[in-house]
Amino acid sequence: MTDMAVKFEQMCDRFAELSEAMAQSQVIADQTRYRSVLKERAALEPAVSAWQKYLAQQKHLKEAEDMLQDPELADMAKEEIAALKQAQDATEQELRILLLPKDPDDDRNVVMEIRAGAGGEEACLFGADLLRMYTRYAERHGLKVEYISESPTELGGMKEAVFSVVGNGSFAKLKYESGVHRVQRIPVTDATGKRQTSTCTVAVLPEAEEVDVTIDPKDLRIDVYRSTGHGGQCVNTTDSAVRITHLPTGMVVTCQDEKSQIKNRDKALKVLRSRLLEKRREEAHSAYAADRRMQVGTGDRSERIRTYNFHEGRVTDHRIGLTLYRIDEIMDGDLDEIIDALRMEEQARLLKEMQ
Numbered sequence: 001m002t003d004m005a006v007k008f009e010q011m012c013d014r015f016a017e018l019s020e021a022m023a024q025s026q027v028i029a030d031q032t033r034y035r036s037v038l039k040e041r042a043a044l045e046p047a048v049s050a051w052q053k054y055l056a057q058q059k060h061l062k063e064a065e066d067m068l069q070d071p072e073l074a075d076m077a078k079e080e081i082a083a084l085k086q087a088q089d090a091t092e093q094e095l096r097i098l099l100l101p102k103d104p105d106d107d108r109n110v111v112m113e114i115r116a117g118a119g120g121e122e123a124c125l126f127g128a129d130l131l132r133m134y135t136r137y138a139e140r141h142g143l144k145v146e147y148i149s150e151s152p153t154e155l156g157g158m159k160e161a162v163f164s165v166v167g168n169g170s171f172a173k174l175k176y177e178s179g180v181h182r183v184q185r186i187p188v189t190d191a192t193g194k195r196q197t198s199t200c201t202v203a204v205l206p207e208a209e210e211v212d213v214t215i216d217p218k219d220l221r222i223d224v225y226r227s228t229g230h231g232g233q234c235v236n237t238t239d240s241a242v243r244i245t246h247l248p249t250g251m252v253v254t255c256q257d258e259k260s261q262i263k264n265r266d267k268a269l270k271v272l273r274s275r276l277l278e279k280r281r282e283e284a285h286s287a288y289a290a291d292r293r294m295q296v297g298t299g300d301r302s303e304r305i306r307t308y309n310f311h312e313g314r315v316t317d318h319r320i321g322l323t324l325y326r327i328d329e330i331m332d333g334d335l336d337e338i339i340d341a342l343r344m345e346e347q348a349r350l351l352k353e354m355q
Contacts, residue, residue: 004095008051015041015048047098054095057088100350105206106172111148111274112204114161117180119198122187124157126308127200129331130181131161134174136333143167147257148267155189162253162271164207171206176342178204179305186311195311199304208273213280215273221245224261244268251275306338320345 018041021027027034061084067077114130116123138145144166151159165174182199190196223243241256242264253275255268307316308327315330315338316323322341324330330338 004099007099008047008095011044011047012051015044050091050094050098054088054091057084057091060084061088096351097347100347103172107169108171109164109166109207110170110174110204111162111164111207111271112174112202114158115201116159117199117201119196121153121155121157121189122196123198123200124153124159125155126183126198127158127161128156130200130202131158133331133333137335138165140333141173143170148271149254149256164270173339174204176339177202182304182307184307184309184311205274205278207270208277213273213276219247221247222265240264242268244272246272249279317342
C-alpha cells in the first residue's frame, strides 16, 4: 500500500488546495477559473472519500486489536477484527480501481450509429427496436438524445439511424455498445412462423470538438435538398436537409432532423468530426486494432457481441458470457446490469495488467 498511500495523500492535498481556492474571492469572481476548480475538485472527491474511509478502517482495526489484550473483550474483538479486515479488503480493491487510468473520452458526449445488417426488413425492425432501447436508456440516466439522420422503412423499421447522446459521462456509459447485435425471433413479416436471425451494427463514437479535428472548408462538398424525415409540416417544403462529403476520405454525412439548414449543417459537421477522430485513432493504433472493443464488424450473422433471443426471453453478452432472462426490461432501456458487468470485467483486466 506504500505507493498507493503516496498517491492518495497527494490527491488529498490537492483536494484541500482546491477547496480553499473555492472560497477565495478572486477565484469566485473569475467564473471560468471557478468552474475549472469545481470540476477538478469533483473529480478528486470519490478518491479522497475512499481514502478517508480506508484510514478510518485502519484506526478502528488498531483499536480492535488492542482490545484483544482484555480477556473479557477478546471474543468480541475477534469478531470485529474479522469484519473490519473484510471491509478493508473491499476498500483496498475500490482504491486500486480508482487508480486505474481513466479513459480520456469518458466525459464526452457520443455520436451513435445504428445500421441494419443481415436479415432484410427484420433487421430494419430490430434497428428501430435498438434505437428505442438506447433512447429509453438515455432517459433513465438523464441524458438527452438528439436525432441527426434516419432512414425509416414503410413497415416502421430503420435502415440507419444517427443520433447524439448528450450529458455528463455519456461515452463512459455507452462505449461498450459498439459491435454487432444479433436478434433471434419470428419476424412479423414472415407468415411461415419460422424463427430468423438478423443483425444490426452499432457504433459509439466520442463526440469530437473543433479543437480535436480541424477540417479545411475546401475539403468539403455541401449539398442541400428537401428533407424526407420527421420535423413538422414545413420539413418537406424547404431545402433544409444537408449532405456533407469529406473529399479526402470520401466520408458522407447527412442531417435532416432540423427545419433549419444551418442547424442541420452543424449537426452533420459534428458527426463528421467524430468519424474523422475515430479514423485517426484507429490508424494510430492499427497494430492492435483487431483487439479493440470499438471494432464494429461487418454485420455478418456469425459476428456478434450480444444476442437477443425473444423466443427464450434472454439476452446474452458474448464478451463476458452473461445471460439475463428479462428481455422486455432490457429492450425498454434497462441496460445497467449488462453495462456494469462489462465495466467490472474491464476493470479486472486492467488491474491484472497492473500487477
